[in-house]
Amino acid sequence: MRCLSFLLALLLTLPATAQDRHADEHSYAQPDQVRIRDLGLDLAVDFDKRQLAGTATLQLEWANEAARELVLDTRDLAISKVEARTGKRKWREVEFALAERDERFGSKLTITLPRQYEQVRIAYATSPQASGLQWLAPSMTSGGKTPFMFSQSQAIHARSWVPLQDTPSVRFTYTACIRTPAEVMALMSADNDPAAPRDGDYTFTMPQAIPSYLMAIAAGDLVFKPISGRAGVWAEPQVVDKAVKEFEDTEKMIAVTESLYGPYRWGRYDLLILPPSFPFGGMENPRLSFITPTVIAGDQSLVSLIAHELAHSWSGNLVTNASWKDMWLNEGFTSYVENRIVEALYGKERADMEFVNSRNGLKAEMAQIPPEQQVLMLPARVGSDPEDALGAIAYDKGAWFLQFLELRFGREAFDPFLRAWFDGHAFQSATSEQFLAFLKSELMAKNPSAVTEAEVMAWMTAPGIPDFAPATESPRFAAVDAARADWLEDRKAARDLKTAAWTTQEWVYFLEGMPETMAPERLVELDQAFRFTGTGNGEIAQRWYPLSERSQYFEARPAMSLFLRKIGRRKLIMPTYEALAATADGLAFASQIYLMAKPGYHPITSASVEALLAKAKAAPAQ
Incomplete structure (x- = not known):
């Protein structure tokens, strides 16, 4: 334990050059030489x-x-010209070189300048296969008449549609002029005007400095309906009313978060409901969170996702991890704040159920990843995919650590501390060392007996979950455990279980507690009682279809196929693809489904599915 205490002291006293975690091994950029401070886009769709x-x-x-080079990140961009100038002088064409393409990081763009110009202008076009853009034909939209396009820039996909310094350590403001067909509405992570006319010519301003991964654009048949004076929903006309009803508590969420952690600093907070092909649950693009329609469950049981994306307006967007090694500073903080919002609006019982489910998922993930990837302060891994950090360690271990601090210091001390962290580092990119220094000076020094330095470093640098981590229990889950046991041990038939009042959280817990495989006739009984096959609830489908496949309950396959072809959210579909890929017959079925589904998948989802199927095909026959 003394060694861990010494490590914390060492981290907080080393020279900046020895402990600098701002360095980003996932970017070609050299922000220590020159930084982008503002970006102006002029693009046609x-x-x-x-x-x-x-x-x-x-x-x-x-x-x-002494610097005379500007190095930028790109991926599959066609660069036709680069010009430079200072002030309002005439643009001067300058030399540039586009390096050979790296499969993961794209191509380094090096612009050679005879002097240090104030502005550089790059003429370019994106590739139809840009990893950060998805283009949907009208047939893949709700209305069926207008095409749709949207971006997903996190983690390093902004470089596929804008040449820039694609690292979270660099923040910049931006303006944009976007031209589209007249019938298409364009939106960005900027000052979207709910009353803007649909005319094919749109201008945007983002006055707050943001990192590149928060750059976002969308265009399609989009309409707006308000939730409150500063919040509302953009969606296709066929979806917007359901979304407004489902997410009607958004303004309450904003108010709760402001009461805990200070004012919302971004102007409007709107939600853009994307087609089902969106690869994530949500994306916290400032002023305009991108949201999957799979959380429109009809009963508000999945609105914690809205709380999560809103929470990013403080943790992530306001204070950003300086590199993906410290992803927990974004996602761990956000998952903690999300749970506080859920508790304030829906009660501690629901918040505890969500904590338990997320921690069960964390434990399952830890069983699949090596110890060195189970730490909050990830080491630099040159050549690694930054999306490897987008897992339960950053989200759920990070949130668990913050809950540990909250319980040890008490909310009366911890809430002001967290607000001070947001206020003191607003619109900055931060590292774990900065947080540890702030924790030591602003919280630990005022109550030295609450937490030891060794305990802090056990969370930060040791794999797994510390033995002293606080446990969260749910009485409602205890009732679910009893019901599941009654059925598994044949004391009750499935139809006789008292499930009428169960929420999505309880159904998820019920299914996750089932054996790895069961006799097919047992799944028939469950299906007849609860109609899991064909469910419209993606969280339930995510658990049911893998269990069905592992148990050879092949009657579920037609509905499973429809689910995989309709939904592109990776979290929901990858477990089913993984279960299918475990057998030769399932792998063949999965490959057939993917061929049909691929045109509607985002490139990020396609890459994940293709990697999984390729690995399974290369494995020895099963």
């Missing part, structure tokens, strides 16, 4: 070519007076 084309104008701030 071409649905026929599946392309954005135009210019990006970068306002530069030079840090090294």
Whole structure:
């Protein structure tokens, strides 16, 4: 334990150069030489070519007076010209070189300048296969008449549609002029005007500095309906009313979070409901969270996702991890704040159930990953995929650590501490070392007996979950355990279990507690009682279809196929693909489904499914 205490002291006293976690091994950029301070986009949206084309104008701030190169991140961009100037002088064409493409990181763009110009303008076009853009034909939308396009920039996909410094350590403001077909509405992670006319010519401003992964764009048949004076929903006309009803508590969520952690600093907070192909549950693009329609359950049982994306307005968007090694500073904080919002609005009972489910998922994930990836302070891993950090360790272990601190210090001390962290680091990118220093000076020094430095470092640098981690229990889950046991041990038939008042959280817990496999006739009984096959609840489907496949309950396959072809959210569909890929017959079935589903999948989802299927096909026959 003394060694861990020494490690914390060492981390907090090392020279900055020795412990600098701002360095980003996932970017070619050199922000220690020059930084982007403002970005101006002028782009045309071409649905026929599946392309954005135009210019990006970068306002530069030079840090090294000897520097004469600007190095940017790109992926599959066609660069036609680069120009530079200072002030309002005439643009001058300058030399540039696009390096050979790296499969993971794209191509380094090196712009050679004869002097330190204030502005650089790049003329370019995106690829139809841009990893950060999805183009949907009208047939893949709710209305069936208008095409749809949207972006997903996290973690390093912004470089596939804008040439920039694609690292969370660099923040910049931006403006944009976006041209679309006249019938299409365009939106961005910026100042979207609910009353803007639909005319194919749109301008946007983002006055707050953001990192590249929060750049976002969408275009389609989109309409707006308000929830409150500062919050509302953008969606296709066929979806918007359901979304407004489902997410009607959004303004209450904003107010609760403000009461805990200070004012909302982004102006409006709107939700954009995307088609089902969106690869994630949500994306916290500032002012305009992108949301999957799979959380419109009809009973508000999945609105914690809205609480999560809103919470990012403080943790992640306001204070950002400086590199993906410290992803927990974004997602762990956000998952903790999400749970506090849920508790305030829906009660501690529901918040505890969600904590238990997430921690069960964390434990399952830890069984599949090596110890060195189970720490909050990840080591630098050159050549690694930054999306490897987007897992339960960052989200749920991070939130668990913060709950541990809350319980040890008490909310009366911890809530002001967390607000001070947000206030003191607003619109900055931060590292774990900065948080540890802040924790030591602002919380631990005031109550030295509450938490030891060794306990802190056990969370930060040791694999697994510390033995002293606080346990969360749910009386309602105890009742679910009893019901499941009654059925498994043949004391009650499935139809006789008292489940009428169960929420999604209880059904998830019920299914996750089942044996790995069961006799097919047992699943028939469950299905007849609860109609799991064909469910419209993605969280239940995510658990039911893998169990069905492992148990050879093949009657579920037609509905499973429809689910996999309709939904592109990775969290929901990957467990079923994994279960299918475990057998030769299942792998063949999964491959057939994917061929049908691929046109509607986002490139991020396609890459995940293709990697899984390729690995399964390369494995020895089963």
